[in-house]
Amino acid sequence: MNDLETLCKIEEECFTREPFSEEQIAYFLGSSKAVSLKAQVDGEIAGFVLGLIERSGNLLVGHIYTLDVAPRYRRIGIGVRLLEEVENSFRREDAEACVLEVRVSNLVARKLYRKQGYIEHRKLDNFYAKGIHGIQLEKKLKK
Numbered sequence: 001m002n003d004l005e006t007l008c009k010i011e012e013e014c015f016t017r018e019p020f021s022e023e024q025i026a027y028f029l030g031s032s033k034a035v036s037l038k039a040q041v042d043g044e045i046a047g048f049v050l051g052l053i054e055r056s057g058n059l060l061v062g063h064i065y066t067l068d069v070a071p072r073y074r075r076i077g078i079g080v081r082l083l084e085e086v087e088n089s090f091r092r093e094d095a096e097a098c099v100l101e102v103r104v105s106n107l108v109a110r111k112l113y114r115k116q117g118y119i120e121h122r123k124l125d126n127f128y129a130k131g132i133h134g135i136q137l138e139k140k141l142k143k
């Protein structure tokens with residue numbers, strides 16, 4: 001929570017349209033079901049991931065709500081590292097799978113997730129706003 005201001009700044013750099021608000025980020029950080037991780041380079045926050053452990057029927061799933069790397073720290077593996085670490089945290093909480101949504105137009109993120117074993121399994125029409133469609137992705141976390 002001490003990093004809230006910095007996280008909001010990075011979120012706004014990452015998402016020029018519909019970033020999570022300060023209140024939403026504070027909600028994720030404060031939730032007892034949250035898994036939130038930050039990446040630091042030389043003491044500076046370079047990126048972060050926010051997720052929640054949720055129930056889906058009888059199963060627990062880890063749901064990633066945002067994965068952000070500040071523009072000056074991109075393409076050096078921080079996104080993949082944050083993703084791997086949040087998956088490990090979800091596994092420790094006994095989650096069977098990791099799910100997330102991404103904009104259809106976010107080709108960079110879709111490439112990263114596919115490379116990390118995510119399956120694009122459902123199109124979500126008008127998920128972000130009218131005309132801004134999403135895709136739901138999923139990765140099994142257990143054998």
Ligand SMILES: CC(C)(COP(=O)(O)OP(=O)(O)OC[C@H]1O[C@@H](n2cnc3c(N)ncnc32)[C@H](O)[C@@H]1OP(=O)(O)O)[C@@H](O)C(=O)NCCC(=O)NCCS
Nearest residue numbers: 014066067068069074075076077078079080108109111112
């Ligand atoms: C998506 C994002 C998190 C990637 O972070 P990153 O630290 O730059 O990613 P990595 O360095 O770990 O890259 C991992 C792989 O993703 C793909 N990738 C990442 N950036 C890419 C780019 N600009 N163009 C093409 N492929 C890219 C590549 O396959 C890359 O592997 P490689 O470098 O070996 O080719 C970052 O671009 C970002 O914060 N974007 C804005 C927010 C966002 O879209 N978040 C995801 C949706 S929630």
